[in-house]
Amino acid sequence: QSVLTQPPSVSGAPGQRVTISCTGSSSNIGAGYDVHWYQQLPGTAPKLLIYGNSNRPSGVPDRFSGSKSGTSASLAITGLQAEDEADYYCQSYDSSLSGSLYVFGTGTKVTVL
Amino acid sequence: QITLKESGPTLVKPTQTLTLTCTFSGFSLSTSGVGVGWIRQPPGKALEWLALIYWDDDKRYSPSLKSRLTITKDTSKNQVVLTMTNMDPVDTATYYCALVTGDAIDYWGQGTLVTVSS
Numbered sequence: 003q004s005v006l007t008q009p010p011s012v013s014g015a016p017g018q019r020v021t022i023s024c025t026g027s028s029s030n031i032g033a034g035y036d037v038h039w040y041q042q043l044p045g046t047a048p049k050l051l052i053y054g055n056s057n058r059p060s061g062v063p064d065r066f067s068g069s070k071s072g073t074s075a076s077l078a079i080t081g082l083q084a085e086d087e088a089d090y091y092c093q094s095y096d097s098s099l100s101g102s103l104y105v106f107g108t109g110t111k112v113t114v115l
Numbered sequence: 116q117i118t119l120k121e122s123g124p125t126l127v128k129p130t131q132t133l134t135l136t137c138t139f140s141g142f143s144l145s146t147s148g149v150g151v152g153w154i155r156q157p158p159g160k161a162l163e164w165l166a167l168i169y170w171d172d173d174k175r176y177s178p179s180l181k182s183r184l185t186i187t188k189d190t191s192k193n194q195v196v197l198t199m200t201n202m203d204p205v206d207t208a209t210y211y212c213a214l215v216t217g218d219a220i221d222y223w224g225q226g227t228l229v230t231v232s233s
Contacts, residue, residue, distance in 0.1 A: 104167065
């Protein structure tokens with residue numbers, strides 16, 4: 003099960019700004035591990051959207067931005083467009099007594115009204 | 116051009132062992148810093164990391180599934196194999212393999228749907 007918590011859904015009208023939170027703990031985000039974000043369109047594999055907390059891969063519009071603070075991270079989408087309707091996942095690394103591996107968030111569905 | 120493709124059975128029976136193969140091109144798993152991992156996604160649910168193998172044969176497993184998983188690599192064939200024992204209907208999911216450099220997943224396979232049913 004996911005150790006990073008995201009809101010199940012967020013929505014906004016075209017042109018608006020929405021944010022998605024990703025809440026972790028001292029064994030993952032709070033331990034200093036980077037957060038990455040992925041966008042998953044229906045029926046497709048996820049695509050890297052933000053890496054290293056706030057960096058955009060080539061080709062990702064600057065409408066997408068990421069930040070991290072303490073045990074949480076956020077993804078912001080400004081100037082929301084219809085094509086942004088998708089599921090979004092955060093990812094970090096988790097290290098605990100039981101083992102270490104990357105972990106995903108619970109996922110957030112973005113709806114464009 | 117980097118590609119990854121998953122292959123294996125689409126249907127397995129409960130208690131059987133699942134073996135999935137990831138065949139990749141465009142990079143080498145003997146290059147420092149490179150890893151290939153497996154992620155799954157049950158229908159309508161979230162992504163879940165399963166296992167990861169690095170260029171130096173370091174292996175990481177999901178703590179909750181560690182006892183059921185084995186990941187291996189064949190660098191000469193550009194393949195990574197994941198086995199999962201004692202399959203259950205709750206393991207029905209799309210299974211993805213992916214390229215990891217640094218911490219983020221740079222490239223994903225298209226995924227393969229595995230259904231567990233008698």
